[in-house]
Amino acid sequence: MKKYDVVVIGGSAAGIPAAITARRHYPEKSIVIIRKEEKVPIPCGIPYVFGTVMSNDKNLIPDSALSSNGIDLIVAEATSLDCAAKTIKLADGETVSYDKLILTTGSTPFVPPIPGADKPGVFSVKKDVVYLDSMLKYLDSVKNVVVVGGGFIGVEFADELRKRGLNVTIVEMLDYCLMLALEEGYCKEAEDKIKSLGVNILTNVKLMEILGNGKVTGVRLSNGVSIDADLVLLSVGVRPNITLAQQADIQTEKNGIVVDSHMRTNDESIFACGDCTAKKSFFTGRDSPLKLASIATMEARVAGANLFRIRREQTGVIGVFSTIIDNQVFGVAGLSEKEAQDFGYDVACGEIEQPNRHPGGMPGMVLLKVKLIFNKSNGELIGGSVRGGDSAGESINTISACIQKKMTADEIAMFQLGTHPAVTASPIAYQLVNAAELAIKAMS
Amino acid sequence: MKKYDVVVIGGSAAGIPAAITARRHYPEKSIVIIRKEEKVPIPCGIPYVFGTVMSNDKNLIPDSALSSNGIDLIVAEATSLDCAAKTIKLADGETVSYDKLILTTGSTPFVPPIPGADKPGVFSVKKDVVYLDSMLKYLDSVKNVVVVGGGFIGVEFADELRKRGLNVTIVEMLDYCLMLALEEGYCKEAEDKIKSLGVNILTNVKLMEILGNGKVTGVRLSNGVSIDADLVLLSVGVRPNITLAQQADIQTEKNGIVVDSHMRTNDESIFACGDCTAKKSFFTGRDSPLKLASIATMEARVAGANLFRIRREQTGVIGVFSTIIDNQVFGVAGLSEKEAQDFGYDVACGEIEQPNRHPGGMPGMVLLKVKLIFNKSNGELIGGSVRGGDSAGESINTISACIQKKMTADEIAMFQLGTHPAVTASPIAYQLVNAAELAIKAMS
Numbered sequence: 001m002k003k004y005d006v007v008v009i010g011g012s013a014a015g016i017p018a019a020i021t022a023r024r025h026y027p028e029k030s031i032v033i034i035r036k037e038e039k040v041p042i043p044c045g046i047p048y049v050f051g052t053v054m055s056n057d058k059n060l061i062p063d064s065a066l067s068s069n070g071i072d073l074i075v076a077e078a079t080s081l082d083c084a085a086k087t088i089k090l091a092d093g094e095t096v097s098y099d100k101l102i103l104t105t106g107s108t109p110f111v112p113p114i115p116g117a118d119k120p121g122v123f124s125v126k127k128d129v130v131y132l133d134s135m136l137k138y139l140d141s142v143k144n145v146v147v148v149g150g151g152f153i154g155v156e157f158a159d160e161l162r163k164r165g166l167n168v169t170i171v172e173m174l175d176y177c178l179m180l181a182l183e184e185g186y187c188k189e190a191e192d193k194i195k196s197l198g199v200n201i202l203t204n205v206k207l208m209e210i211l212g213n214g215k216v217t218g219v220r221l222s223n224g225v226s227i228d229a230d231l232v233l234l235s236v237g238v239r240p241n242i243t244l245a246q247q248a249d250i251q252t253e254k255n256g257i258v259v260d261s262h263m264r265t266n267d268e269s270i271f272a273c274g275d276c277t278a279k280k281s282f283f284t285g286r287d288s289p290l291k292l293a294s295i296a297t298m299e300a301r302v303a304g305a306n307l308f309r310i311r312r313e314q315t316g317v318i319g320v321f322s323t324i325i326d327n328q329v330f331g332v333a334g335l336s337e338k339e340a341q342d343f344g345y346d347v348a349c350g351e352i353e354q355p356n357r358h359p360g361g362m363p364g365m366v367l368l369k370v371k372l373i374f375n376k377s378n379g380e381l382i383g384g385s386v387r388g389g390d391s392a393g394e395s396i397n398t399i400s401a402c403i404q405k406k407m408t409a410d411e412i413a414m415f416q417l418g419t420h421p422a423v424t425a426s427p428i429a430y431q432l433v434n435a436a437e438l439a440i441k442a443m444s
Numbered sequence: 445m446k447k448y449d450v451v452v453i454g455g456s457a458a459g460i461p462a463a464i465t466a467r468r469h470y471p472e473k474s475i476v477i478i479r480k481e482e483k484v485p486i487p488c489g490i491p492y493v494f495g496t497v498m499s500n501d502k503n504l505i506p507d508s509a510l511s512s513n514g515i516d517l518i519v520a521e522a523t524s525l526d527c528a529a530k531t532i533k534l535a536d537g538e539t540v541s542y543d544k545l546i547l548t549t550g551s552t553p554f555v556p557p558i559p560g561a562d563k564p565g566v567f568s569v570k571k572d573v574v575y576l577d578s579m580l581k582y583l584d585s586v587k588n589v590v591v592v593g594g595g596f597i598g599v600e601f602a603d604e605l606r607k608r609g610l611n612v613t614i615v616e617m618l619d620y621c622l623m624l625a626l627e628e629g630y631c632k633e634a635e636d637k638i639k640s641l642g643v644n645i646l647t648n649v650k651l652m653e654i655l656g657n658g659k660v661t662g663v664r665l666s667n668g669v670s671i672d673a674d675l676v677l678l679s680v681g682v683r684p685n686i687t688l689a690q691q692a693d694i695q696t697e698k699n700g701i702v703v704d705s706h707m708r709t710n711d712e713s714i715f716a717c718g719d720c721t722a723k724k725s726f727f728t729g730r731d732s733p734l735k736l737a738s739i740a741t742m743e744a745r746v747a748g749a750n751l752f753r754i755r756r757e758q759t760g761v762i763g764v765f766s767t768i769i770d771n772q773v774f775g776v777a778g779l780s781e782k783e784a785q786d787f788g789y790d791v792a793c794g795e796i797e798q799p800n801r802h803p804g805g806m807p808g809m810v811l812l813k814v815k816l817i818f819n820k821s822n823g824e825l826i827g828g829s830v831r832g833g834d835s836a837g838e839s840i841n842t843i844s845a846c847i848q849k850k851m852t853a854d855e856i857a858m859f860q861l862g863t864h865p866a867v868t869a870s871p872i873a874y875q876l877v878n879a880a881e882l883a884i885k886a887m888s
Binding site: 013016017021024025042044045048052053058059060061065282293294295296297298301302305311312314317318319320321322323324329331332333358359361362363364389390391392393394395396397398400401402403404405407410411413414415416417418419420421422423424426427428430432433437438440441444 | 461761836839
């Protein structure tokens with residue numbers, strides 16, 4: 001039997017920072033990651049393997065961060081967990097004991113119960129290099145692709161597959177692609193961009209059946225239309241991997257393993273983080289369906305720090321995303337105007353679009369649009385959206401900082417910012433500040 | 445006599461947002477800007493006229509924001525102010541009365557008392573289009589330029605004049621260029637970049653004399669060396685324009701008009717903001733020498749909102765800058781490690797450099813370096829630096845948000861961030877978070 005002070009099961013966006021954080025806070029402890037995969041793909045990078053990076057081996061989380069932090073690695077599947085004995089059984093027969101355990105068992109793509117979903121040529125976005133390599137290979141003989149689900153991953157895959165010269169169609173149940181993430185105006189813009197790149201988009205329509213004798217040849221939709229397809233990619237959400245936890249009688253619910261605000265399960269020695277855990281909203285305290293790598297890393301830094309003494313408390317998930325379509329970044333943090341209103345907030349919004357350079361004739365100028373959503377009752381920022389050039393990917397993090405520290409519209413109007421002609425708007429036109437000023441005007 | 449509810453004297457980075465903020469908060473008031481310049485250059489854009497934008501007329505603050513906000517404009521010099529009568533005399537003989545007055549009289553480049561400083565061919569960075577046009581014209585017959593002062597403006601000018609094919613030498617009194625702004629490691633890197641572009645740099649040396657019979661032919665330095673120069677550009681700081689205020693017995697000090705935290709002078713009806721005012725540090729409460737357009741706009745949004753009822757209080761200047769040299773952005777916010785130590789803080793720092801894409805093979809990858817400086821006694825962030833691609837210009841604003849809301853190292857370690865393969869580091873490698881984690885490690 002191998003003995004460790006800290007065992008982390010899983011080695012992706014949650015497992016690695018959990019182990020590294022444990023190392024930083026508890027330098028004297030022995031730490032091991034147990035994971036079943038030989039190689040671990042960078043989860044957010046997976047779509048970009050297919051049209052930009054072109055190889056799964058160029059999209060791996062390097063193991064060097066483990067060895068340089070004195071973290072052992074066991075590549076094996078953990079098949080059972082004994083909470084009383086504090087041991088884990090591995091598929092190869094080995095047993096590993098722990099003092100503290102962190103579960104980061106992740107999630108699995110949801111495969112809807114649709115006729116034909118098991119045909120060769122049907123893929124989902126599994127975080128598994130061998131599987132993704134098989135999809136890359138399958139693409140060699142493909143012309144027509146149907147992507148089911150127009151969320152971030154679906155849209156990013158569609159864009160990348162289009163770059164390979166394929167004929168791509170997105171099938172989306174809702175009114176617009178990206179509708180669960182972006183503000184309505186922003187998802188319309190994003191959808192127009194995707195269409196302009198040559199991707200076909202069918203909205204308000206459901207997948208009913210995957211067609212083909214043997215391998216996939218098409219799909220049948222709820223509006224009666226059938227489309228040719230040599231490959232169908234399902235990207236309709238994920239389900240948490242909670243079997244190991246359930247079998248060990250650790251408390252779980254539909255969205256994952258139940259953890260407290262310190263990322264501890266109902267077993268005092270066992271923490272959990274990442275896609276396998278259930279989450280609460282920063283804003284409402286209610287269940288949140290969000291599953292993001294960035295949330296996983298945040299939770300991991302809480303779990304890793306809290307193992308032997310409670311140091312950190314997380315305050316619920318905000319949800320900060322960004323994506324890029326045709327050189328335009330779309331980012332969102334916190335609640336959309338509609339989500340905020342639906343929850344019952346009285347909101348005031350400000351939105352402005354200005355060049356991201358000053359003067360506007362500086363090279364590389366594109367427009368940056370910013371929308372901010374405030375809770376009228378206390379003036380605090382509860383959501384924001386951006387659409388602009390590359391640097392909008394960092395702008396959304398400035399907005400996230402303001403949300404996390406509950407900055408008010410007046411505080412943002414007095415934001416102390418740095419600007420430069422070649423990389424930002426002018427201080428007079430700075431979007432964040434002016435959006436706050438416009439929201440204040442809307443409040444009065 | 446013309447009568448206005450609100451008069452703003454000056455129409456640049458402070459005057460315009462002061463007037464617009466007044467309009468947003470007091471829609472019923474009549475507002476006028478009185479400025480002496482026909483055209484107002486974008487102050488931070490001035491260096492970029494000389495090698496990139498190539499025309500002062502393409503670097504103007506547009507007057508359209510005034511007309512669209514119902515703000516009148518009088519182009520005339522304000523020659524005197526009568527606080528008792530609440531009137532302003534203009535150079536054209538007109539008198540304008542006010543209920544509330546905002547002084548944004550700005551600053552003037554400091555011209556050191558050196559022999560030859562009045563020769564034709566000696567320029568400073570006056571925010572005056574006619575003057576800047578004369579410098580542009582003078583450059584047509586110039587080969588060798590000496591830039592005196594290696595601060596941001598000096599370095600940016602040197603880089604732009606080099607782009608015109610000129611032979612440029614920076615003369616700097618201190619050990620390195622940019623030493624008053626950037627952390628030592630960062631200003632060394634910046635200086636190396638400027639040198640690699642072909643700009644000559646002489647440090648630890650003072651300008652003693654400007655040579656030439658009639659027009660400039662060279663400079664003599666404190667180390668005895670003389671250098672040929674057809675044009676000398678002085679960029680050795682600015683002095684606040686306070687004559688109008690002084691003559692009206694408004695309280696001033698060396699660094700400018702004295703204002704309270706609401707940007708009000710000792711006269712209840714008169715506010716002041718921008719380069720003409722004295723400033724206090726956010727960190728120390730002591731006098732701050734900072735004069736930045738971004739500070740001017742922040743102060744303007746305080747002054748404009750407070751005119752008829754006190755709505756906003758500013759908490760002292762943080763100082764957030766960025767510049768770009770050879771496609772590398774250098775940014776800084778708050779205190780440097782040395783400034784913090786010199787003031788007496790016990791500091792803990794964390795610094796990390798990682799790709800700004802994930803995986804690193806994504807197009808456009810450059811390294812982003814982030815350094816964070818924390819006050820060990822309470823864990824709060826008091827300074828930060830970045831060096832990276834274009835988006836580092838927004839990264840420094842995320843750091844500024846964290847400073848403004850006094851985020852602790854642990855809070856930053858739990859930062860809820862958005863990441864994307866094409867525009868940021870991975871959530872595991874995200875620089876801001878990891879720099880905080882390393883600082884925490886340094887604290888324990």
